[in-house]
Amino acid sequence: MALARLFLVLFALLAALPGRAAPAPTPPARPLTVYFFDVGQGDAALIVSPTGKTVLIDGGPPEADEALVPRLRQLLREPIDLVIMTHPHLDHLGGLAKIIQGVGAKRFMDPGFDHPSEAYRKLLDVVGQKVGQVMTPTPNPSAPETLLSVGLGEGVTLTILWPRTPRDAFLDDTRSDVNANSIVTKLTYGKTAFLFTGDAEPETEAFLLTRPIDFTSTVLKVAHHGGKHSSTAPFLAAVKPQAAVISCGARNDYGHPTPEALERLGKAGARIFRTDLQGEVLAVSNGTTVTLTAQKGRSAPVVVTGQTTGPVAKGPMPSGTSGSVGSTRGKVVPANGKLPASSTKGMRYVSLKGSEVFHSEDCRTLERAKTQERTVYKDRASAMRERRPAKDCDP
Numbered sequence: 549m550a551l552a553r554l555f556l557v558l559f560a561l562l563a564a565l566p567g568r569a570a571p572a573p574t575p576p577a578r579p580l581t582v583y584f585f586d587v588g589q590g591d592a593a594l595i596v597s598p599t600g601k602t603v604l605i606d607g608g609p610p611e612a613d614e615a616l617v618p619r620l621r622q623l624l625r626e627p628i629d630l631v632i633m634t635h636p637h638l639d640h641l642g643g644l645a646k647i648i649q650g651v652g653a654k655r656f657m658d659p660g661f662d663h664p665s666e667a668y669r670k671l672l673d674v675v676g677q678k679v680g681q682v683m684t685p686t687p688n689p690s691a692p693e694t695l696l697s698v699g700l701g702e703g704v705t706l707t708i709l710w711p712r713t714p715r716d717a718f719l720d721d722t723r724s725d726v727n728a729n730s731i732v733t734k735l736t737y738g739k740t741a742f743l744f745t746g747d748a749e750p751e752t753e754a755f756l757l758t759r760p761i762d763f764t765s766t767v768l769k770v771a772h773h774g775g776k777h778s779s780t781a782p783f784l785a786a787v788k789p790q791a792a793v794i795s796c797g798a799r800n801d802y803g804h805p806t807p808e809a810l811e812r813l814g815k816a817g818a819r820i821f822r823t824d825l826q827g828e829v830l831a832v833s834n835g836t837t838v839t840l841t842a843q844k845g846r847s848a849p850v851v852v853t854g855q856t857t858g859p860v861a862k863g864p865m866p867s868g869t870s871g872s873v874g875s876t877r878g879k880v881v882p883a884n885g886k887l888p889a890s891s892t893k894g895m896r897y898v899s900l901k902g903s904e905v906f907h908s909e910d911c912r913t914l915e916r917a918k919t920q921e922r923t924v925y926k927d928r929a930s931a932m933r934e935r936r937p938a939k940d941c942d943p
């Protein structure tokens with residue numbers, strides 16, 4: 549297979565162990581910086597850790613690359629350490645191919661949710677050629693209950709909250725399953741934290757709230773460009789954002805941000821920043837406070853105080869699971885990323901027309917795409933000759 553799939557655990561540090569007391573945070577000297585770029589209608593944010601580790605979360609729409617590639621070149625001297633594509637929609641992945649070609653990336657992570665669009669397939673080709681490691685947020689098979697974290701140096705940690713397949717099945721029957729399975733991450737530094745939600749849907753928020761996670765975050769990257777369904781009151785009550793950044797295009801066709809989302813954010817007490825009105829938004833954390841500065845307008849920098857006191861995970865993730873875990877999705881894949889041969893005997897594999905991936909025949913993606921033309925392979929080896937394994941069922 550062209551893309552080497554590596555478990556996140558290869559480079560990740562495990563999240564805080566249950567029961568361990570958090571050390572008292574001391575104000576670190578070097579700052580953690582987050583750039584929320586002005587990419588029009590879409591998302592792109594760059595994290596630069598105190599030690600210079602870099603994470604890009606999304607790459608804006610296709611038309612954003614003209615400005616974004618030079619902007620990233622200005623900020624970075626080396627390839628990006630990790631590129632996270634929250635979900636395969638064009639307003640999040642459109643600029644990524646040019647960024648990976650023009651700036652470079654050492655690792656690439658996507659949610660593993662199959663969405664065979666032309667743009668996504670083209671991006672995966674570029675990733676296959678240019679990026680050393682490709683990963684999905686799969687829990688470590690030896691500790692499936694533990695949240696995965698990426699250490700960025702000097703106590704800065706990026707924890708992946710969602711998705712967690714195959715431990716928990718992808719959300720389905722939502723308003724948009726592609727949005728609902730966005731990668732959701734929490735970045736922590738001392739008492740400050742940032743929550744990145746992609747285009748998470750209300751179902752994502754409700755599901756996450758059932759988990760023993762501390763969502764408290766100083767800065768919230770508002771879900772779905774301030775769409776009216778996401779950023780529910782219960783979720784905001786758990787996040788308690790001091791500041792909220794909305795990434796959207798000026799006079800966009802979607803009416804983003806919506807009055808409903810703005811009202812809920814205001815009621816939650818968040819200072820609101822908008823890339824459509826204020827251009828690029830810069831957020832700098834010293835581990836105690838976060839200073840937010842907008843590129844446009846005359847507003848002075850806003851300083852908000854971090855209020856996070858402990859680890860992201862409040863305890864071990866509960867075992868047992870929602871009834872929606874199908875037989876294929878519930879399995880734990882061993883560390884080599886493949887199932888033992890015995891468990892795949894007699895299984896057939898199916899590829900949908902126009903897709904470069906194949907699924908196991910009981911995959912729920914196939915159920916949902918009942919009317920689409922398909923190719924059936926009688927064994928895995930023949931499927932592998934023509935396609936690569938889909939990331940949702942990981943056949």
Ligand SMILES: [Zn+2]
Nearest residue numbers: 635637727747
């Ligand atoms: Zn989306």
Ligand SMILES: [Zn+2]
Nearest residue numbers: 637639747772
């Ligand atoms: Zn979007």
